[in-house]
Amino acid sequence: MSKQNGNVPEHPMENILRMDRIPHIWCATCGIGTAVSCFAQALQNTDYPLDKTAVVSGIGCTGRVAGYVKLDSFHSTHGRAIPFATGLKLSNPELKVIVFSGDGDLISIGGNHFIHAARRNMDLKIFCVNNFTYAMTGGQCAPTTPIGANASTTPYGNSDTPFNLPLLAASCGAVYVARWTSLHIRRLTKAMTEALEKPGFSFVEIIAPCSTLYARRNRLGTGLDLLKFYHDNSEIKHGADLNTLDIDFQKKIIVGKFVDKDKPTFVDNWNNHLKNKLGEKFVPYGPIEASQKS
Amino acid sequence: MKADPKGVLTGEHYLDGDHACTEGALAAGCRFIAGYPITPSTEVVERFAARIPLVGGIFIQMEDELGAMAAIVGGAWGGKKVMTVTSGPGFSLMMENIGLAVMMETPCVVINVQRGGPSTGLPTMTGQQDMMQARWGSHGDYEIIALSPASPQETFEYTIKCFNLAEKYRVPVLLMMDECVGHMTEKVVIPKADEIDVFYRKLTKLPPEKYLPYKPNENLVPDMIVAGEGYRIHTTGLTHDEKGYPVMTAEVQDKLVRRLCDKINKNADDIIELEEENIEDADIIVMAYGITSRVTIPAITKAREKGLKVGFIKMITVWPFPEKRVRQLAKKVKAFVMPEINLGQVVLELERVVCGQAKVLHVPHAGGNVHDPEDIYKVIQEAAK
8 A cells, every 4th residue: 555656655545446547537626536535435444355345337427436446347327237236246145236326327217226226125335426417418407406406408497306315215225324415525434334334225325516517507616615515504414304305406405324224135035035935945045156157 | 067957957847938948047057037027928037936046046026127137237247147038028128238238248148038019019929020129129239149949948958058158259148039939838858967068158367467358369259257356347338448448439449349249240150050951952941930930841841742842941040140051052042931920020131141142032920920831831832933
């Protein structure tokens, strides 16, 4: 880690980031980079081996995260990061599988997979960057765009009700649910660490600025202005009533940890149930056998 | 290598094509299926769900076919041999992620028990109308492998072939069944495990720092890895270089897409399997696949009894199309006849390849049942004129 390369010290995240792909594509003041830094720190906080850790992304700005992390990393199709990750995890249960993607990818086109993976308590860590817009395609309305906000497809302001993501995740069965903004780097890192360590479907929503599209189109200033806005308008309320977590346009954002409970995962249920039903005949499901890979 | 005996139900059985497909998958070493119910394919996953807890592996019924296809692509990278099963409408939904599997070079098997279409069409009745969708259904340029069985026994055997080809060429392989083959019950003989050859993707022997995930071997197929073994690879549906990293240039696109196509086309002789009968003296060759290859037999028998010199090619592999063999024969014969349970799909490829050197006659059928062999006979007669 502290190896010197000439006079330039190595980046402290060098063992987790693909330095040969830097500079990344994200705009200056975008919040995704902060989310990735928090994630890299969270990985270092857990002692799970990096070689057994995989990241799956979908499509979009946050969908590019898989391309920058030096782990087994999969940049899948739009909306299908969760089912891709489901297959990866079920095929190779030793892996710690993180889905890192955006609100449009995970909740709009991928919404059906999101609710079902939560219902099954699939052992996936879902890190969802919510920037209230489809940024990669030029700032269209998302299922998270607050009512009244402008987007390229809502030129007179959005009239379509957005999702309350923590409520959605929790009501579908997520065992860990938290929301932080990209300003709350210490708390976000802690939430990601907890989510990584929690068996089952864990969900962390990361409110992040998109200064190029969302902020510009809504005349909200620069990325720094948005962080200032988060600073002044975020209210930390652990265990808050999930029904109160809607985000209105430029109003208070309630952040915190809302759900942290224990429940058997999909594979736990498979093993327990079938052991009960089939007894000795059942072959318990576990890590991949070496004999299958010769 | 030989099949793992845990998955092989050696013996004589009375099975329908769907169940024979499951047994073929288990014998081939498939230990993960993600599926979604759809008539007339559902029996494949139903049997898998019953069998896999006793064999060791896992089944998941996904929320839809988009998820099922994406899950098997992920599952393949986790190290298992993987499969999904569907029919027309579900096949349409799987197309995008079949393209992802092509781009990521992911070994996987997709079973399509074809029914009549378009749309919901004839859920319980037969068709061969997804053949061009199998070939071209996902967007972009690519080549694919598709096989088509005519009986439960063939379904068992071809399912194993599908896995072996998928693993060897790192490509989705499609088993294009017909509803009536899926639901036809016949004797199926399952050999002993040590009589079944199976193939697992070639894994790299290079250390992680020297390994390039998309650097091809001589046969144009790159060596693979299993996630979680320290290679820390990146793979993407974007156009990518040998490292797997996205590169948005025409040059890299050209190199990648040409190789994806070439790895199938240049290995066509190894991939394609045909069964030929009475070709030597033939004036007319009937070409058919799937159930239609069986329905054709009485028509050919009758024609030969009437003195017509009719040869027969049963296409085990439909895609890639047997261009080389058809070109050779087109110079020698008067006509080709192709019956299909569609209004003209694979015959278009036949016409392209024959390129005017012989007559090409189609025997169309819109689906719902199989051809009347008499209709095929009439077209053979016409071809002889």
